[in-house]
Amino acid sequence: MAMLALRYTILAIFISIFSNPLLVYSKQAVLKQHSADSPDSSLSPPALTYIPPVGLGLWLSKGSNATQAVESALNAGYHHLDSAAAYNNEEYVGKGISLSNLPRSSFWITSKLWNSAHRPSDVRPALEKTLSQLDVPYLDLYLMHWPVAFNPEKSGSVLDKDTSILNTWRAMEDLVRAGLTKHIGVSNFAKHDVDDLLSKCEICPTAHEFETHPYLQQQDFVDFHHRNGMQIIAYSPLANVNPIYDSKNKLAPILEDPFWVELAKEKNVTAAQAILAWGIQRGTVVIPKSVHEGRIIENFASQYVRFSDAEMEMVAGQDRQARFNNPSKGWGVDLFDDLDGV
Structure with a gap:
């Protein structure tokens, strides 16, 4: 049995490397990012990009727990960390990175x-502050967290209606030209927001991070991004496991769903491994969060699980169009407005 398990693991690793859907070539990206007429085109991100399929999500990881989680993840073989200024923990994330002694390029x-x-x-x-707190010279990917501008001169979520998405994006393009980040992208955008940006950008977004999981599959939206050479980073890939989501939907926790219990x-x-494996196999990057070493290791192993076409079809029937993270009302x-699960 041990030898069979070893052979299965080696085969899964081989498949994940040589059939990885996350290696995306974008003709549109080539034309826009490497135009001979564009300034500093040699500094633009390459059209061939790779984001490790399993990352450590750092939302809600507090203080020294964030440090320990990062150290555990990097020691376990992770090569992908997903952070944000709004998480208020980047200094602690940076400490975890420094403890790993890994070269930045790895x-x-x-x-x-x-x-x-x-x-x-x-x-x-804002990016320079993030780099300082993380104690790294550059980012691989810098995302616009939401397509919403707040007035920095007022407290809370007071909208700044004079600042457009495009104006912010232009400033982010300059960050690529300055070598402060290799790639830029978006998060939590509606389809019309993405369409508008793609029609006007000089440097195309490499990735879009948004909520997607078996209860909110958004397959048409996922396919739209892949057609446009954009990678998907799936946050909350375990759906309603997060305790703050408890009151937002009457669905039972997905880890207790009989369908997933039986399939696993x-x-x-x-x-959890089965759900994350589905996310990877459909061509998305998954970033489950945890501060517990055992779960961090468990989540990482999900990339070695494979499903048949018939099993993937079965999962498609589990969509509930259930969105758990939507601050629209508060903001x-x-x-x-043009997506599932509003």
Whole structure:
């Protein structure tokens, strides 16, 4: 049995490397990012990009727990950390990175621009603060956290209607030209927001991070991104496991869903591993969060689980169009008006 398990693991690793759907070639990206007429085109991100398929999500990881989680993840073989200024823990994340003693080039770091720093003059200082706290010279990916600008001169979520998504994006493009981040992207955008940006950008977004999981599959939206050469980073890939989601939907926790319990049993893996494996196999990057070493290791092993086409079809039937993270009402905006799960 041990030898069979070893052979299965080696085969799964081989498949994940040589059939990885996350290696994306974008003709549109080539034309826009490497135009001979564009300034500093040699500094633009390459069209061929790779984001490690399993990352450590750092939302809600507090203080020294964040440090320990990062150290555990990097020691376990992770090469992808997903952070954000709004998580208020990047200094602790940086401490975890420093404890690993890994060369900077060996892992991928994503961070995000918060809503109150959307004014073009605030974009670079915001990234420089993130770099200082993480204690790294550059990011691999910098995302616009939400397509919403807050007035930095007022407290709370007061909208800044004079700052557009495009103006903020132009300032983010300058960050690539300055070598402060290799790639830029977006998060929590509606389809019309992405369409508009793609029609006007000089440097195309490499990735879009948004909520997607078996209860909110958004397959048409996922396919739209892949057609446009954009990678998907799936946050909350375990759906409603997060305790803050308890009151937002009457669905039972997905890890207790009989469908996933049974499918995981057939694969001899945990329900979490099965769910994450589905996310990877459909061509998305998954970033489950945890501060517990055992779960961090468990989540990482999900990339070695494979499903048949018939099993993938079965999962497609589990969609509930259930969105768990939607601050639209509190911010006074319609964030997902053309998507499932509003």
